[in-house]
Amino acid sequence: MAEDHLGQRTQSLLARGQPFLKGGSRYEAVAAASQGQGFLPPRQLIVDRAEGDFIWDLEGQRFIDFQNGWATNPLGNCHPEILGAVQAAQKRYGFHWEHPLRIPLAERLANLSPGQALPRFSFEVSGTEAVEAAVHAALCHTDRRYIIAFASSFHGEGLGTKLISAYDAQNYVGLEAWSGGVIRAPFPHSEAIPPGLSLAQYQDYCLWYLEHHIPQYVMAADNIAAVLIEPALAEGGNWVPEPDFLKGIRAICDRQDWLMIADEVLTGVGRTGTLWAVEHADVIPDIMVVGKHLSGGIEPFAGFSARDDILGDNPRATSGSTFAGTPAGCAAALKTLEIIERDDVLTQARHLSGLAAAACADWSERFEIVSEVRGLGLLIGVSFQGSRANGVHVARSVRDEMLKRGVWALCDFQPQVRLYPALNMAPEVFLQGLSAMAEAIETVDRKGPTVGDYPARPSGNVGF
Ligand SMILES: Cc1ncc(COP(=O)(O)O)c(C=O)c1O
Numbered sequence: 001m002a003e004d005h006l007g008q009r010t011q012s013l014l015a016r017g018q019p020f021l022k023g024g025s026r027y028e029a030v031a032a033a034s035q036g037q038g039f040l041p042p043r044q045l046i047v048d049r050a051e052g053d054f055i056w057d058l059e060g061q062r063f064i065d066f067q068n069g070w071a072t073n074p075l076g077n078c079h080p081e082i083l084g085a086v087q088a089a090q091k092r093y094g095f096h097w098e099h100p101l102r103i104p105l106a107e108r109l110a111n112l113s114p115g116q117a118l119p120r121f122s123f124e125v126s127g128t129e130a131v132e133a134a135v136h137a138a139l140c141h142t143d144r145r146y147i148i149a150f151a152s153s154f155h156g157e158g159l160g161t162k163l164i165s166a167y168d169a170q171n172y173v174g175l176e177a178w179s180g181g182v183i184r185a186p187f188p189h190s191e192a193i194p195p196g197l198s199l200a201q202y203q204d205y206c207l208w209y210l211e212h213h214i215p216q217y218v219m220a221a222d223n224i225a226a227v228l229i230e231p232a233l234a235e236g237g238n239w240v241p242e243p244d245f246l247k248g249i250r251a252i253c254d255r256q257d258w259l260m261i262a263d264e265v266l267t268g269v270g271r272t273g274t275l276w277a278v279e280h281a282d283v284i285p286d287i288m289v290v291g292k293h294l295s296g297g298i299e300p301f302a303g304f305s306a307r308d309d310i311l312g313d314n315p316r317a318t319s320g321s322t323f324a325g326t327p328a329g330c331a332a333a334l335k336t337l338e339i340i341e342r343d344d345v346l347t348q349a350r351h352l353s354g355l356a357a358a359a360c361a362d363w364s365e366r367f368e369i370v371s372e373v374r375g376l377g378l379l380i381g382v383s384f385q386g387s388r389a390n391g392v393h394v395a396r397s398v399r400d401e402m403l404k405r406g407v408w409a410l411c412d413f414q415p416q417v418r419l420y421p422a423l424n425m426a427p428e429v430f431l432q433g434l435s436a437m438a439e440a441i442e443t444v445d446r447k448g449p450t451v452g453d454y455p456a457r458p459s460g461n462v463g464f
Helices: 008-017 026-036 080-093 102-112 127-142 159-164 199-218 243-256 277-281 327-342 345-360 388-404 427-447
Strands: 047-051 054-057 062-065 120-124 146-150 182-185 224-229 259-263 287-290 302-306 370-376 379-384 416-419
Touching (some): 062 427, 080 327, 102 302, 102 327, 127 146, 127 259, 127 302, 243 277, 327 345, 345 379, 379 388
Parallel strands (some): 146 224, 259 287
Antiparallel strands (some): 054 062, 120 302, 287 302, 370 379, 379 416
16 A cells, blocks of 8 residues: 555655755654544655656656646646747846846737736746735835735735735734734635525625725725735635626725736636636736746746836835846746747637536536535636545545546645646546546545555655
């Protein structure tokens, strides 16, 4: 069972890293907590090689890649044209801040921005920095002190974004002295509707809370700079709001004179089947944050777009860092956008999304453990029944069974398995992955979560 669960090479590399890596001892605790309840510890995987729709682990086993570098590879692994563009830029410029590629990229992003209304672009390195810079720009532009963010949102792991995100109350422990400018609002989760309400009523309540409760009881409207929202809450569990919710937020922002900031770090550049997820609701934000997909999974790259009056001349809104907008990052982004347009990748993504909708349509009826399947484009989440703690083990067991069948998906600390296939994944590979997932769910549904008689084993801190 041990070899089955974790191969020899993986085990020994994890054991080697355990004393040196941040959090190296944490896996022990997580594994012990699982084992204490009779479940298998979460399985870890180390990528040895990545190409197209697949990755191979250190034991040489091939997996269909639904993990996608945490939703970062829109065109699959190691796209040769993006690699080529990156290598050419590195060879020509090495690293200099003052390279020419920034300008055509900013111009292209302006043309592609929702409604072509966000012409200014600020280059950042990570999504975290980009969200923090966007919030700062909003505070400086409005000369106000507060922003509104939503329950179970995730915006990053920086000091500012930790305080803004709300996916786990544990995240603020130790940071109490730093908080202050964030107001949290409820989000209409489709699976956590208060008893007696329909989803539509719950959504109306959330909008009412935003527009009436907050200004009356929490903070004066004229001290609120912006509402920050992920158009689909990804890390929090792939929650997809109804388009009316985003429309409602836009309308409230207009009435209250608040800015709307869309965090499209994960949803942007095609993940939901449109270039930007806000397009599903036909909404134009005032500021939009981008990252992940934009550089094709090859280079760190992020930034934010904004209205001309917000970013054209906002001297206090300083941001950026040495490696913001590297030549390689800009080359990767230009090439990624070129391929997405040239190969009509968004149409491919929508086709795959339709296949997924058909393949998963009956899962919540067919399998007792599945409570909901939801998705927008290729942001797909499957939720599992049970108390929060138990649901996590059910989800992890499904992920384990998927790994046994050669499919790698994401399951973090929520009772969900999340899928982020490449936008151009071969349809037959995609369907094969979904069918293996259905088998995995069926196995856990029939046998119960994978429990085990587990041998003592080495540990590491590679993501699980
Ligand atoms: C919506 C969203 N915003 C911001 C971030 C942070 O981006 P990064 O990890 O590049 O700092 C993430 C990362 O998952 C994200 O999903």
